[in-house]
Each structure stands twice: as C-alpha cells, then as structure tokens.
Amino acid sequence: MGSAALEILGLVLCLVGWVGLILACGLPMWQVTAFLDHNIVTAQTTWKGLWMSCVVQSTGHMQCKVYDSVLALSTEVQAARALTVGAVLLALVALFVTLAGAQCTTCVTPGPAKARVALTGGALYAFCGLLALVPLCWFANIVVREFYDPTVPMSQKYELGAALYIGWAASALLMCGGGLVCCGAWVCAGRPDFSFPVKYSASRRPTTSGDYDKKNYV
Secondary structure, three states: OHHHHHHHHHHHHHHHHHHHHHHHHHOOOOEEEOOOOOOOOOOEEEEEOOOEEEEEEOOOOEEEEEOOOOOOOOHHHHHHHHHHHHHHHHHHHHHHHHHHHOOOOOOOOOOHHHHHHHHHHHHHHHHHHHHHHHHHHHHHHHHHHHHOOOOOOHHHOEEEOHHHHHHHHHHHHHHHHHHHHHHHHHHHHHOHHHOOOOOOOOOOOEOOOOOEOOOOOO
C-alpha cells in the first residue's frame, strides 16, 4: 500500500501542477508595468502575456487585445507559446500513461510491465515541469535584464507578473509529483508486497459425492 499511496499523492500533485500551468499559459500577466516615477498617481497599468495585452485604467476598467499577427511577435513570445503549449499537451499524455500504469487501475495486468508504464508516466510529468521552466526563466531573465538596463526608457520597464510565479509553482508541483510517481512505481517493481494486494479465488470443485469441496483457494 505504501507505493500505491506514493503514486496517488504524486498524481494529485501533477494534476494541480497541470491546472496551474494551463492558468499561467492563459493569463496576460507575464509582464506588468513597473512604477518607478516619484508620482504614485498612475493613469493605467499595462499587462503583457503570451496571447494578449491588457490595459487597466485607474478607474478599474480593463481592456484587452489579442495579438493580431503571430509572425510579428518577438522570438521569446513565440518560443514561450510553443514550449508552454507543448508542456500542457505532454502532461495530458502523461496523465493517461500514469493512469494506465497506476496500481489503483486495472488497465494493465499487475506486474513489472505495469510498474514500467507508471514509471514512464512519472518521468513524462517530471519532463513537463522542466520543459515549462524554460520559457518561464527565459521571460524572467529578459524582464530583469531590461529593468536594470539604463538605455531602456522608464515607461518601457516591466516587472515580473503573477503568471510567472504561478508557472514556477506549477513546474515544481509537476516535477515533485512526477518524482513521487516514479518512486512509487520503483518500489512496486522492487517490492511487490508493498503494492495493492490482488487475490484470486478458485472455483470450488465438486467431489465424488456430488457436494462441492469446502476448501478455500486463495
């Protein structure tokens, strides 16, 4: 039961991380306007994401605009789109693979092959977390570098948005969850007695007198 609990806990963490990664991908808050002027009264705040940019007025009114052309986007935005969407889709594949190899399901016959399937699913989840870290860290590096660049005007400086922090947390959950799934599958492969007990009862055979044999076969 110990290895099964590890797999279930890891799968739950991976699912939460997957939802967080989808949220980070869709939110338009990868870059947020930095307030560096001495005047704290600002008319508007600008948010920039992978798919749209938003302007929030001081009155609370928000207006968002989807990017018109993909080819007109910067290289980092195009790469971040591809890597983030790829990580989300790969996590979906990892979900099906992990469910097929999990000890709480009967999709695959219990044995070493089932443990290898679960191990593959956990490794895919961990790889998804690493893959999602690439665009997140790339974007953060660009924002920080431009923030401290004296040649960049004050009005064009941005800070790290909430979507980046959500993405980092999601990546950590994916890697931790994938590691737990791998540990559970590894323990199950090495110690089958730690897995879910599976018992088979043989049918009772009739005796020469016509009665059924009352012995229990387990």
